[in-house]
Amino acid sequence: MVEKGALVEFKHQGQPRLGVVDRPEGKKNWVVVDQRGQAHTLHPRDFTYEASGEGFKPTDIPQFLREAEDHIDPSSLEIAWEFLSEAGESADPASLALLLFSDQSPSLCYAAHRLLADDKIFFKQKGARYEPRPAAQVEDLQRQIQRETQRQQEWTSFITKARQALAGETIIWEKSDRPRLEVLERLALFGDESSQRTQAIEILDALGVSPTAAGAFDALVALGLWSAHENLALRRSQIPSHFSENLLTMAQQRLQSPPPDPDQQRLDLTHLKVYTVDDASTQEIDDGLSVETLEEGTQRLWIHIADPTRWLVPGDDLDLEARRRCTTVYLPTGIIPMFPVELATQAMSLIQGQTCCALSFGVTLTDTGDIQDYAIHPSMIKPTYRLTYEDVGEILELGLKAEPELQGLAHWAQVRSRWRVTQGAISINMPESNIKVSEAEDQIAIEVLDDSPARQLVAEMMILAGEVAARYGETHALAIPFRSQPQPELPSDEELIQLPNGWVRDSAIRRCMTRSEVGITPSRHATLGLDRYSQVTSPIRRYTDLLVHFQLKAHLRGEPLPFSSSEVTELAQGASTASYEATLVERQTKRYWALEYLRRHQDQVWDVMLLRWLRQDDGLGLIMVEDLGLELAMRFNRDVTLGEQFQVMVSHANPRQDIIRFEEVVPEEQESSTAIAAS
Incomplete structure (x- = not known):
């Protein structure tokens, strides 16, 4: 029963406080009065402890x-836990005070109470007494607290370093910082769809930064x-931008000791x-x-x-990475190669003045451009x-006479092009831009190809090699990737003739083109005008081409x-799925730098x-710069x-x-004419 003059403990704003x-x-x-003289109206059930x-x-x-505080040493509680666990006994503040301090004075009993009340590891309260926890549970709780302590230390360290970095100081990030940095990266990449948005916002709030994707x-x-x-766009993709040390080492070993x-x-x-x-910038030749x-x-x-299969074994680590x-x-900003650069640009490439392994396609054509005879050789x-x-x-x-071979190649390319047109090839001639960005990202150059x-x-010769590979594959019933394209529904001649000749007409035709398809059965490729076709000319940078090489060479042997x-x-x-993703990243990256170039040249x-027209009713059209x-x-x-x-x-x-956004520039003479007409 509560009496006047009793010393009791109660919670005030979540913290223990003593009052009389x-x-x-x-x-x-x-009414309970604390040491500050502040009165508190409490029900006895609000008392968490009453001193003797x-x-x-x-x-x-x-x-x-x-x-009491002179005796509150949490480390002493472990000794009491060991003793009581062995004895199979529980404790209350008074018995614990006697065990730890050999004294049961009110202040020391209160010290024992505080030890038990604050403990999260060794004892579990049951009624007015505290039972020692099992050893396994204690170990688990200790590990949890240790992890939480470490996490809090890492958090404090991270926020401190981040604030220093934001202030311009040079910071060395540690491995333990990486998870929190990745949380910020995911918010910057995926915004509200980030799976760790809450953690990212916590970090940004601590740094005083806007808790948004843009802020991250x-x-x-x-x-x-x-x-x-x-x-x-690249970071959101699944495209790996680096090779592992093991693969780089393997590439060096292949250079030094080829299979x-x-x-x-x-x-x-x-x-x-x-x-x-x-x-001029091409490295993979x-x-x-x-x-x-x-x-x-x-x-x-x-x-x-080029014959990269010379340096590979089907199923080895380099092949699997490709x-x-x-x-x-x-x-x-540069290339992300399919093979390690040292291998792709050296041993695998066709280097001027060096003896190189190749897969050579020898072709004779008829006068009209059809294939008369062909042979394929590892060379x-x-x-x-x-x-x-x-x-x-x-x-x-x-017309240099010293290079008749080049003149001959140009002649046969023209013959071949005319032949494909007779076979239904579809010609679309739209400008293509080539954007290059300096390493420091301070220079952007755009070249129209x-x-x-x-x-x-070159294009005609590559198409020719692709047709030869497909013919060989079809003749010998080989399982190779054939590329085809369904016949598109093109605008009628009446529709096309109403459009201006050139880019407008070609743009209209391009809109109708269907996506190419890949399968192991040869089929017509509408744009190329070929009944069979297989890409075979870029095995250093396209895995389906490499796959054709593996299959063709094995059959030839x-x-x-x-x-x-x-x-x-x-x-x-x-490969088609990965190539589609790569194409999207290439387009998005190219568009970003195109817009950045225009931003830098707003004058x-x-x-x-x-x-x-994209939406003519809304006045939205597609322009060619x-x-x-x-x-x-x-x-x-x-x-x-x-x-x-x-x-x-x-x-x-x-x-x-x-x-x-663009705005039209009205020529000065037109402005003058408009002004005169208005006056």
Whole structure:
């Protein structure tokens, strides 16, 4: 029963507080006065402890607490737990005080009470007594508390370092910081859909940063972990951007100690003049071209394709990694290769002046461009010239007699192109932009790739090799990936003739094109005008091409094919999915840098053409920025006709938000005419 002058403990704002019972308040409550003289009206059930003794005054409380606190040592509780566990006994504050302090004075009993009440490890309260927990449970609780303590320490350390980094200090991040940084990354990448959004917001709140996806992005940039132009499309994808140390080591070992060449009887074609033709920045050189004049004067075309299978074994780690990646990814900021760079750009590539392994396709054509005869050989070649498209264009334009082979290749490319047109090939000539960004991301260059004779030459030879590979595969019933394209429903001649010739018409045709398909049964490819086709000319950067090489070479050697029909189907489907993702990342990244380029050139006037309407009722059309080869949306507030050319400036550009707005520039003479008419 509660008496006046009793010393009791109660909770105030969640914390234990001592007070002295002063007087009753009503029938059930008591007024309790704490050491500060503050009165509290409490019901006896609110008391969490009552000290033995009576006649206490509020002024006694400070001394009472000092005496108790001198004996509150949580480590002593473990000793009591061990003793009571062995004895199989429980304890209350009085018995624990006697056990620990050999004294049961009120202040020491209160010290024992506080030890038991605050304990989360050794004892469990049952009524007025405390029972020792089982040893296994104690160990588990200790581990939990240790983990929580470590987590709190890591949290404090992380927030401290993050604040220092935001203040401009150089910080060395530790492995324990990585999970929290990844939480921020996920919020920046996926916004409200992030699975750890709550944790990210907690971090951003602690740093005083806006708890949004944009805030997380800005924080990662400010922390020096991301670039201001971080490629979010790439980070959201499943595309690996680095190779493991094991794979890099394996690549070096292959360079130093190649596996046995399964094609010991390679055809020696090192006497042929071989041209490799690529952009100046190309590192993976996977094709070369030759012309051989036979005794009767017939010309045989040779398309030499790099032979990376020489350095691989089907199913080894390098092959499996290439399957996982499926393609080299080409970004304005650089490439993400399918193979480690040292291997892809050295041993696997066709290097000028070096004897290289290749898979060579020898083809003779009829006068009209159809295939007359062909042969496929694992070979040895020695590339003579590494040329750019510009080099080839200049040689062809000048008609240099020193390079008749190149003139011959150009001739047969034209013959071949005309033949494909007779077979129903669909020609679409739209400008394509090539965007390059410097390593420091301070320079952006945009080049328009025109459909030059040099590019047409190389493209025709690659298509020819693809048809030869497909013919061989079809003739011998090989399980290889064939690429096909269903016939599109093109606009009628009446519809096309109403459209301006050139880009507008080609844009209308392009809209009708169907997606290509991959399977192990040959079928027609509508755009190319071929009844069978297989991509085979880029085995360093496209896994389906590599797959064709594995299968063709095994058959040429008379060996069983390394991959069954079902395996080829599965691998080709997986490669198609990965390639589609890579294409999306490439497009999104290219668009980002295109918009960033325009943002940096907002004062420039651009010549554009309206290609087609996206939503004509809303005045939304697709324009071609002629000097850049970029197709972008623009909203019009006047009547515009398809094919109309005019000038625009950028009124607003935000690459991160994928926003671009143009405003039309009215020529000065038109403004003057309008002003005169108005007056």
